[in-house]
Amino acid sequence: MSAFWSRLKDDFQLSIITLVGSLAVLGVTPYAVYRLGQRNWLVGFTDSFLVVGTVLAVCYAWRTGNTVRPGQFLAAIYSIGAFLVSIKLGTNGLFWMYVLILFNFFVVPPRQSVMVTQVTLLAVCLYGWLNPQEVFASHYQMGSFIVTYELSSIFAFVFAYRGRAQRRELSQLATEDPLTGIGNRRTMNKELDIAVADSRRYDIRFGLLVLDLDHFKQINDQFGHAVGDDVLVRFVNLVDAACRPSDRLFRLGGEEFVLLVPNVAREGLNGVATKIQQCVREVLRRPDGRAVTVSIGGCMLNGHTERESWLHEADACLYAAKDAGRDQIVIAAP
Template sequence: MTSKNRDIRLELITLLGVTTTVVIAAFAIYRWLHGNFLALAVDGVIAAAIFSVVVYARNSGNSARAGNLLCLLNSSACLLAVWLIGPIAITWLYLVLLTNFFLADRRLALGAGLVMLVVLCLLPGVFPDVFHAVSTLVTAALTALFSYIFATRSQDDRVELQELASLDALTNVPNRRMMERALTHALEQQTLGRGRYGLIVLDLDHFKEVNDLYGHAAGDEAIADLASILRFEMRKDDQVYRFGGEEFVVLLKVSSRDELESATERLRKAVRASLRGPGGRITISLGGALLGHERDWHDWFSRADAALYRAKSNGRDSYVIAEDLF
């Protein structure tokens, strides 16, 4: 990827995991100074396990699995602490319930919280009387409920923000940012021998005249209509992006130059047959390029863009496929 997305869950795992490891390590030193070697061993195992999850998350990038592991580990460690230390360790319960919803899958966090509450009810000597038991359990249940609601709302907002950041507002197709990621991924896949890729760069012919004669609203409508036609013409593994202005980019998985040329001509004909503006038919020019030995998507894109320029020089409503580089 050209610019990595921030993995909020990975950041939380790192922050909470390292902080928890340091805090538990401090308790372990306290146990050692007071000769409580059983608790020292338990603290050491818990701290090492939590830190191992952080290392796994950083090395693998699999923050979802690491978050689930940390949720289960935190929940188990909290129950173990209550069992070994006594009721004073219940104060950790609320923190664990809260953080689990931001580390793990919400259903897993909710299930882990319910299991913790049930186990606490079954452990002997945890609560001095019924009042303390009910008070603690109700407070813990409310903490879990509010955490679940807040985590759900945060995730929904994050998904919506990601969609706004990845889609073009006018056409509702992926924007340039997403295109750059996709082209970089295509380079990686072809380098690994997982298929061949073709690129088509296209834009509207005489678009400036549409804006000048009929206004920008007509120009925007033409761009939106073009995007709809392109989306309809995409095959299963094809993807269309708005590069900017009236220019679009199509990424295709193809087996040969002939297949790329056939797809390019199909798009040209589809737009010619369907796209209309206030002044009548609107056409496009296209430039295509098979991915060759390029190591950067900019070089691949430049070959297709140069082919588009030649197509426009040839009189527009046409296409040119760049020479292969293998």
């Protein structure tokens, strides 16, 4: 049960699809039963289809983790359902169109929601225009419905657009280092846990490097934090250029970084460390022209069953590199 709530907490879109889907099933099922009992077959089967489609879409989202396709599927079938209910029940069916607006803007991206809601509106109004008295009592009522529908759509669009933008910003703040743009410690912990699991499951070899810029405090003290920040950014760019696309760099804190290297042996891990060390020494400079150097400690995942012990061993090797005079590399023996 705790895993269920944890997944809902971590995945906003899944929680929305689950919540809206559950409410839709609870709200539409009584109508489906009632209309089938009244032999109103078109609306009854439409409601039943919406209930079954909602259950299948929510189950698919939970099983695959993909919330985009279920959201698009639900938006499509609910739009069709709202159209059929509107043309069958007339004015009483139009109230479901407002529920459709809210639903679409919650489960699919705002621009897609605009397209779906406008197409549904056009279909209902076109049918009402061609078939007077079946949907709208008068053209005045149709005009009023269009105005209120569009106003509701605008409000929903603004809310959904701002909400998605804010969630995206919060996600970046929670997972990225704001200065360098690489993963922060939280992201690193998650990636290391995945690496440990993949190593056990697929027998993939992983290496870990902990990198620390030597005498970085002197740079901040002598030239200011703005210069120090610039050195950190240039350091990250150098490491990215020296590594493979599959290697992942994280900022552990301050001037200390962690590099996760997949599919590598100990000799290869040492080669990566050497390449980074030489690149930093040759390219990275302080404002006074002196070279910036980096101390590196590392180890393989072999023998470690959890992230903490793996990171601790690599960190111990880093301290050994610093004790050896800095600008050194220490890779743990097998």
